[in-house]
Amino acid sequence: MIEDLSDDEARRALPLKWEDPDTVPAWVAEMDFRQAEPITQALVDAVRDGALGYPPHADELGSSFADFAHRHWDWSVPAEASVPTGGVIAGVRLALEVLCPPGPVVVPLPCYPPFRDVVEVTGREVVGVTVDPDSEPAALDLGQVEAAFAAGARTFLLCNPHNPLGRVPSRAELGALADLARAYDVRVITDEIHGPLVLSGATFTPYLTVDERAVLVTSPSKSFNMPAVHGAQLVVLDPDDQKALRSVPIPAQNTWSALGVVAGTAAWRDGDAWLAALLSRLSVQREVLEELVADRLPRARMRRLEATYLAWLDLRAYGVADPAAAALDQGARVAPGHDYQPGLDGHVRINVATSPDRLEHVVNALARAVMG
Numbered sequence: 001m002i003e004d005l006s007d008d009e010a011r012r013a014l015p016l017k018w019e020d021p022d023t024v025p026a027w028v029a030e031m032d033f034r035q036a037e038p039i040t041q042a043l044v045d046a047v048r049d050g051a052l053g054y055p056p057h058a059d060e061l062g063s064s065f066a067d068f069a070h071r072h073w074d075w076s077v078p079a080e081a082s083v084p085t086g087g088v089i090a091g092v093r094l095a096l097e098v099l100c101p102p103g104p105v106v107v108p109l110p111c112y113p114p115f116r117d118v119v120e121v122t123g124r125e126v127v128g129v130t131v132d133p134d135s136e137p138a139a140l141d142l143g144q145v146e147a148a149f150a151a152g153a154r155t156f157l158l159c160n161p162h163n164p165l166g167r168v169p170s171r172a173e174l175g176a177l178a179d180l181a182r183a184y185d186v187r188v189i190t191d192e193i194h195g196p197l198v199l200s201g202a203t204f205t206p207y208l209t210v211d212e213r214a215v216l217v218t219s220p221s222k223s224f225n226m227p228a229v230h231g232a233q234l235v236v237l238d239p240d241d242q243k244a245l246r247s248v249p250i251p252a253q254n255t256w257s258a259l260g261v262v263a264g265t266a267a268w269r270d271g272d273a274w275l276a277a278l279l280s281r282l283s284v285q286r287e288v289l290e291e292l293v294a295d296r297l298p299r300a301r302m303r304r305l306e307a308t309y310l311a312w313l314d315l316r317a318y319g320v321a322d323p324a325a326a327a328l329d330q331g332a333r334v335a336p337g338h339d340y341q342p343g344l345d346g347h348v349r350i351n352v353a354t355s356p357d358r359l360e361h362v363v364n365a366l367a368r369a370v371m372g
């Protein structure tokens with residue numbers, strides 16, 4: 001069911017990821033797989049019907065997400081809790097501007113780089129709390145979090161599961177964060193775009209199930225490989241919050257795409273079989289990477305990937321500050337660790353959602369880059 005794209009197909013389908021003809025790309029979070037047939041069908045039907053008008057006020061995104069959440073996570077979330085938006089980061093910006101007080105925002109580091117940008121774009125200050133690169137598991141330091149809250153931060157930006165660490169926090173950890181958030185009247189914005197991408201061995205907890213005041217921002221765009229359709233949703237349980245988000249003026253909301261709603265609804269409603277096949281394939285890719293790293297980069301450290309298709313590799317033992325830059329010269333593009341945590345040397349993020357051959361090429365290139 002998971003169809004690999006050839007190089008030529010991938011260049012057409014994923015032009016940003018594949019823009020450099022001289023490197024095998026394992027950087028941006030897109031998968032070298034053809035999208036799920038129900039999504040293709042829904043989009044083709046919509047375009048054939050000429051459904052290129054403005055998106056309607058009422059749509060099925062909320063109910064299809066609610067059904068998905070119930071099937072996958074045994075979570076009952078009302079359909080009306082979902083408010084469509086154009087993208088996850090656009091949704092985080094809305095959440096900050098509409099539902100959060102001004103003032104500093106706590107962001108665990110390393111983080112998906114636009115987390116820092118979106119906080120700054122809204123005129124707020126990032127307070128980084130650092131996940132120790134040597135900690136096992138890569139858990140939040142709640143002492144640092146509490147210190148940031150005690151110093152005045154009233155907003156926390158969570159990534160659950162975590163990109164780039166590939167980790168799924170336990171319900172107990174999320175509950176402890178929720179307790180702190182309640183104690184300090186902190187609003188948690190939780191980006192759960194990687195929620196459906198939890199691999200065998202880990203269990204995903206929607207953060208809203210431990211903290212009803214949180215703002216969830218999600219999209220099927222990552223799990224179903226379709227950022228081009230520009231569709232995401234905010235999910236808030238309080239009717240006043242829903243109303244506040246729905247009444248944002250168009251120039252501030254940046255609107256969303258009718259085709260994003262079509263594709264998103266199809267993904268949440270009809271994508272289960274494809275998603276199950278994808279997760280099996282990603283588990284295989286995880287093993288391929290583990291074997292390659294053990295064999296070609298024996299001094300590297302890598303925690304087991306629990307979710308996402310983005311592996312975080314610690315290459316500090318090789319003493320190369322920027323292994324991603326060195327790998328470019330060897331024909332592979334991976335994401336540099338310092339993009340996720342300024343000043344952090346010796347780390348890279350590798351996208352494993354590709355063919356085993358390409359993954360081998362990437363690991364070999366990294367090995368040449370750090371060992372000469």
Ligand SMILES: Cc1ncc(COP(=O)(O)O)c(C=O)c1O
Nearest residue numbers: 029087088089090112163191193
């Ligand atoms: C954690 C996280 N949030 C958001 C996004 C991007 O979402 P969007 O393009 O909808 O803003 C990504 C993309 O990789 C991501 O990893």
